[in-house]
Amino acid sequence: MFYLVGVDLGGTKIATALTDTDCQILKYETVRTEASRGADAIVDQMIDEIRRLTDGLPKESILGIGVACAGLIEPGTGKVLYSPNLNWRDLPLKDMIARKLNYPVYVGNDVNMAALGELHYGAGIGKKHMICVFVGTGIGGGIVIDGHLYEGANGFAGEIGHATIDWDGPDCPGGNAGCWEGFASGTAMQRRALEALDRGETSMLREMLRGDPGKMRVELIAEAAAKGDALSQRLIDETGELLGAGCANLVNILNPERILMGGGVIRGVPELVDRVEAVIQRRALKDAAAAVEVVRARFGREAGVIGAAVLVKLAGKP
Ligand SMILES: [Zn+2]
Structure with missing residues (x-):
């Protein structure tokens, strides 16, 4: 052995x-x-x-x-x-x-x-053209072209989270502004939830936090949304739209047959996978959108x- x-x-x-x-x-x-x-x-x-x-x-x-x-x-x-x-x-x-x-x-x-x-033993087995999108504190990516992981000129390919989606958006520690992960990551979702509470929006999240903003988690937002909390449902809707918009860009650029989604945010809010698929169908070029399916990653931590x-x-x- x-x-x-x-x-x-x-x-x-x-x-x-x-x-x-x-x-x-x-x-x-x-x-x-x-x-x-x-x-x-x-x-x-x-x-x-x-x-x-x-x-x-x-x-x-x-x-x-x-x-x-x-x-x-x-x-x-x-x-x-x-x-x-x-x-x-x-x-x-x-x-x-x-x-x-x-x-x-x-x-x-x-x-x-x-x-x-994922490519060899998970949800990507046998796929030749695939993009893995991992949504957690940031957004990381892995690009598979012709059945091989694509590394780029010096190993930096796949940094999809730093694609600019708002030219005038918030600063990113990487030096850019308006990066995708600044809007659609778990960190961004938590930040937007806290901003809404600061603005005085009504939400059961306020009680769930018990006065400690440091307790804000994507899981908490998912829990509140399931109980009918309007703010949490809106945050999930927006995150689905934001993730979907970025994935539609990837579909237009790389024409993958599969987008595979994983990471803590997807584990916490699995329905984002279907939402992303719907946004891609609406936003990406029709023939590229027709070729792609969006699935959950097989492996977790x-x-x-x-x-x-x-x-x-x-x-x-x-
Ligand atoms: Zn960035």
Whole structure:
């Protein structure tokens, strides 16, 4: 029996999985990222987790370690060029891990790895032209062209959340203004809910928050909407329209056969998937719209570790 290891390294948690060679999870663990202790400490945390999960297995049965990392990863070298979540620049992550563990190590961007997992084992199996749209605190994307993940000139392809949808819109930390994720992400949804409450709108959200705006969550909005709260229903309608408008742009540009939607906002409000599909049918060019279906991603929080395991598996193939 052979095994793969997939690690999902984020700013708040490190998830580690041992999988079989079909990328099925056999063991899964998460720990909090000790982000304030710096890169060496975080790499040590990862290595402890990997050792724990592979304990007792013959060394030659481990085919390699894949790491899905939040940030811009240099293809080939496994160097983290920039990770805002971890506050890293030019960190040779692959070499740091490989130096301490004598296995082949592969590093990729977390969102791209999630797309890779969906393409090979999830809701994208057999699809040649697909766009994965992950809606959470931001909006991340993975673009599949001719059956392969498209990385672009220097590995930065798929940053769909920073597409401009309002030339005069709010500033984005990335330097642009009016980015899609500034309107349609979970963060944006929560912000708009709080703004409406500040304006004095009537809503059961006010009581649900019990005076603490920090408790605003997409799940709370979904719960209130289900109970008939007009503000929450409007926020979901608007988010559906905003997500759909952005996806219609993607449909016009790339003519995908499938748009796959995942991330915390879609898990919290699954009906957004159908709404997005309806908006695409209304807004995108007719023949491009006719070719596309919108579906939910198969994997949830485990998407990153599965994709990282897929990266190891693909690396072993010619
Ligand atoms: Zn942006």
